[in-house]
Amino acid sequence: MSDTQTLPADRPLRAGFHGFASRLIVGTGKYDTFERMAAALDASGCDVVTVAVRRERLVNEAGASLLDHLDLGRYTVLPNTAGCFDADDAVRVARLGRELLDQLDHPGKDWVKLEVLSDKKTLLPDPVGTLRATEQLVADGFAVLVYTSDDPVMANRLKAAGAAAVMPAGSPIGSGQGVLNRNAIAIILEMLKDGDPGYPVIVDAGVGCASDVAVAMELGADGVLLNTAIAHAADPVRMARAMRDATAAGRNSYLAGRIPRRLYATASSPWDGVISYVPGE
Amino acid sequence: MSDTQTLPADRPLRAGFHGFASRLIVGTGKYDTFERMAAALDASGCDVVTVAVRRERLVNEAGASLLDHLDLGRYTVLPNTAGCFDADDAVRVARLGRELLDQLDHPGKDWVKLEVLSDKKTLLPDPVGTLRATEQLVADGFAVLVYTSDDPVMANRLKAAGAAAVMPAGSPIGSGQGVLNRNAIAIILEMLKDGDPGYPVIVDAGVGCASDVAVAMELGADGVLLNTAIAHAADPVRMARAMRDATAAGRNSYLAGRIPRRLYATASSPWDGVISYVPGE
């Protein structure tokens, strides 16, 4: 792959107060060793890693901390409120994350990925608690990136409540089902970007493989966040690389303007203006 | 994307007498200018380009030939029999292609992508003519890469007739529908690779966007061949880049071993052996 072609640069992913070259955000949970986590993050090409505040200071039997295994100069940490099942708890955890990152003078101190979950079984977001916590954290000055279902009206209400980015689920966390409802994501994109094309919509949760990421990006999402698909693949590092390339592929496929879908191509008008045409090329 | 990670190298794509690093084969038809074609081929990262023999010597008003615009040291030309609607015509065109490439002492002289089409409207392959032409070209010493439908039994008969690779259609040529029947491609892969895992199966035709390529590769295809999806995208060069990355992404996603699909993830057994677990990470 020794191509020499250079494409005009894409605009960065903007979310909160930050801008990033990579449109893939990667989680840090569920790995078997810190070494494998670090290698997978590296292979993913990500600029942002999300860390559950609840676990951040946990140490294993050898006394190792998660943050010891992250290059905090390379990655911007996006603290998240995983493990929170009501708004109050999520707000408290978000504040704790800010405090910890502030002590480290890390740029991730000013944002949070908000999760208010309904139950431990499905891990689906609770819309009522999510909306309330968003309002509180916005009032607190956070840039709130908020995990929600693919319900367009709820997504729009979260934007209206001041969320810095909305993160609809493609499918349930860890389900590996990809984007189950492309129609819903398309409506979210239309609604939230109406008159505000730069507003970030990041598909979060449910991704299982590279094509799932490409599908999300081809719909016009600004980015994708995933964790289990890499961490629990048979070969996490190779899957991380796949996800890096799928993010770029999906983004460029979206920007490049795809051909229409048809029952079959006809040999008529589409070939006007081409150098030559041979049926079946 | 400044990652430093190096993955263990994949085996090359083997087809006919050749081996290639890239698993993406790209067509040369339907471009508006030779310059755009050359730029797209470059961006695609391909090692093999397929050229319709019927058009190869065509010159435009300025006297330019297609081959003048291909770096024949960089790319291996795979001559194809596009535009042939019966076996005899396809055999004659294949021999003409061999002759032309032999005069150029080009390594592409020993293989051919066989197309025997049924009609100009659907451009679907004719199974009867395709099988007969395959038998003749194999007897002629060609490495025959044969375009066919996604019918597994026909694919298996073509392999039995001596085809060097079988190239099932994801959907009709130029339709942009991607892989319409994943079940059929999966059975083809199971049948043709049974006891012969290195036998090449390359998805040819129907691809519309990057995720379509990733899907084909994730099914376990050895490669993908496409033309219209790049040549007729609004921005062919950017789409070529998308296809390059999607091929790599799909291949690595296949090799990496994806997580299973589930209605929803449960917080139970999958988390055994992980450093830590927070619900909703």
Add this chain to the structure above:
Amino acid sequence: MSDTQTLPADRPLRAGFHGFASRLIVGTGKYDTFERMAAALDASGCDVVTVAVRRERLVNEAGASLLDHLDLGRYTVLPNTAGCFDADDAVRVARLGRELLDQLDHPGKDWVKLEVLSDKKTLLPDPVGTLRATEQLVADGFAVLVYTSDDPVMANRLKAAGAAAVMPAGSPIGSGQGVLNRNAIAIILEMLKDGDPGYPVIVDAGVGCASDVAVAMELGADGVLLNTAIAHAADPVRMARAMRDATAAGRNSYLAGRIPRRLYATASSPWDGVISYVPGE
């Protein structure tokens, strides 16, 4: 179709204070004439028709009212709050509907199909307003059948708020897309029927054709509500008949216990205990 077979009877559809033989609920809007509406309702085999309260007393130039064209002895009217874009308006309209049906001494006076819509363009439900109106109408003594998105957590919250039935959308009203996210409907059914198998879940909105209805019923939904798919079909009366049969077909297909999906059937174990087996039967 002169079959003589009688199946054990299915339990009735229970919703609110009522029970019905038919599991198909049909709307009354969007018809070109009252006569066609009446014929379509008849052909649909429905027991319940839903009527927008906002329109119920409207008369056309000839002075005809919608209710004049409904056999109020045959059909139970389910008043709905279509056209309401906030909770207060929906509550007021629901009360008005109760009053009107009470004056007619019609059994439909004690229930309501609640719609609180977000906007006139997408007609998607507003979750916040929907939840609030549900709480108020339940407090008012209504049996509330509530239209909502396919977000399982929101559906569960509406049940917890006292809704007599939850009516998730298969896809946006009038879109004709059918059930876009089978996974979401399956989780709703699992959640809402957990320990309460008789709790009614009725798929409402988005249905375009007969197979869409069958899919919804095969997932285990208790019923389907639709309007546009019949009223705007080229032949509404025939489509109504199709929907009647599709509802029965989908219900029986669910109850009968379908065969599993497999890449292909194998000739091995499934044939134990059959009278005889010939491959390919």
Add this chain to the structure above:
Amino acid sequence: MSDTQTLPADRPLRAGFHGFASRLIVGTGKYDTFERMAAALDASGCDVVTVAVRRERLVNEAGASLLDHLDLGRYTVLPNTAGCFDADDAVRVARLGRELLDQLDHPGKDWVKLEVLSDKKTLLPDPVGTLRATEQLVADGFAVLVYTSDDPVMANRLKAAGAAAVMPAGSPIGSGQGVLNRNAIAIILEMLKDGDPGYPVIVDAGVGCASDVAVAMELGADGVLLNTAIAHAADPVRMARAMRDATAAGRNSYLAGRIPRRLYATASSPWDGVISYVPGE
């Protein structure tokens, strides 16, 4: 379901020398008892039952024959060549079936459902053997209803060879996957009915549940043939009833002219000419 509406009658299903009210053809294999088979056939409302010639004279331990359990006055038997793996064997079996039905003076003597299978594992049709056997049986004067893949060109070649009906597989026999490639079935219908709208195309194989049948009929197929989906359902008689209703539903849904699919409905033009419109009805 006490509707009084009568629809204009549909034209009968024509195939071979026959015409039938029901568009569902049902197999007779894989049942656990003859009684259940008879009850399921009855509930299915079918007019035609297909019987494997190879098994027709088999008797169980009690000396019972399959034909003893079929009402030969009610059903037209369509003999099939299940269990044949080459053209010669299929031709021989077809002739044997004709002889047996001729002795019974049964109208099914003049037609055959041709299956030439590739292997016992996938039960997929062999295109080469199928085409050859079709030619021979047509020359023998049979009305040949021929099982084939969903490859449109092969389907068209079989029609050209004189087949009385073409029966493309929705998916592999017994797989329960339904119609995997709607695009392919649509092209088959377009090709084979071009200038010959009455030519019968019957989807055969792969059906798992009622919605699968409805989908096939909505595509415009003339009928559906199935066996395993009923015989191996948990409750075959109820599933047979579901399939009867799904066939009628799908047929009427096709004839009635469905609404278009849209991202969402808009409140604008579609409502011209309606009695009244309330958003969200």
